[in-house]
Amino acid sequence: SVNKIMPDRIHKIVVLGDSCVGKTTLIQSYANERYTSSCQATIGVDLVMKNVNLNGRIISVQIWDTAGMERFQSIAANMYRDSDCCVLVYDVTSPDSFTNLDMWHTDFLKSISPIDTTRFPFVMIGNKADLNDYNVSAEEVRQWCKLNNNIPHFEISAKDSRHVEDAFRIASKLAMDYA
Numbered sequence: 001s002v003n004k005i006m007p008d009r010i011h012k013i014v015v016l017g018d019s020c021v022g023k024t025t026l027i028q029s030y031a032n033e034r035y036t037s038s039c040q041a042t043i044g045v046d047l048v049m050k051n052v053n054l055n056g057r058i059i060s061v062q063i064w065d066t067a068g069m070e071r072f073q074s075i076a077a078n079m080y081r082d083s084d085c086c087v088l089v090y091d092v093t094s095p096d097s098f099t100n101l102d103m104w105h106t107d108f109l110k111s112i113s114p115i116d117t118t119r120f121p122f123v124m125i126g127n128k129a130d131l132n133d134y135n136v137s138a139e140e141v142r143q144w145c146k147l148n149n150n151i152p153h154f155e156i157s158a159k160d161s162r163h164v165e166d167a168f169r170i171a172s173k174l175a176m177d178y179a
């Protein structure tokens with residue numbers, strides 16, 4: 001459908017993390033308000049558009065999904081190019097998915113090489129908080145986030161939607177403030 005709102009700028013948010021942490025489910029449920037229970041691994045880059053209301057100001061964001069590419073550990077540089085925020089996703093039941101975010105974070109910064117690496121905004125998301133087997137300590141995540149210039153951290157669930165809006169609202173706000 002035709003977007004009647006003409007935004008001054010589209011803010012680009014890239015969502016990264018290991019395969020099966022729930023990135024696609026999260027992005028799709030946030031954009032379309034629906035939840036799918038299958039692990040989709042279509043190869044390619046996928047993106048959704050969303051208008052986000054930040055205290056009455058509507059901004060337009062473009063959320064990029066790796067759509068299966070993460071399995072090859074080589075994301076096309078054009079997926080990262082001109083990003084305004086990067087959302088790092090781990091699965092609260094999978095310690096490896098948290099440990100590997102260090103690699104995703106480093107690779108991303110290396111690829112975009114911003115003038116000031118300390119200023120580029122990230123948001124940290126622990127997904128699947130609806131499951132009752134937490135294997136990643138929130139305290140450990142908080143320490144990592146603190147060490148990396150105070151990245152905001154959310155424990156969310158794409159399945160029951162808890163804190164999904166909050167996390168993307170902060171990501172959108174940070175994306176708008178960057179630039």
Ligand code: GDP
Pocket residue numbers: 017018019020021022023024025026036037038039040041127128129130131156157158159160
């Ligand atoms: P991706 O590879 O990171 O894009 O992960 P997917 O979005 O394909 O999700 C992988 C699997 O995790 C699927 O079976 C999803 O239904 C499931 N999943 C995603 N988010 C959640 C969540 O918040 N809670 C639960 N319990 N399962 C989830």
Ligand code: MG
Pocket residue numbers: 020023024025040041066067068
């Ligand atoms: Mg996916």
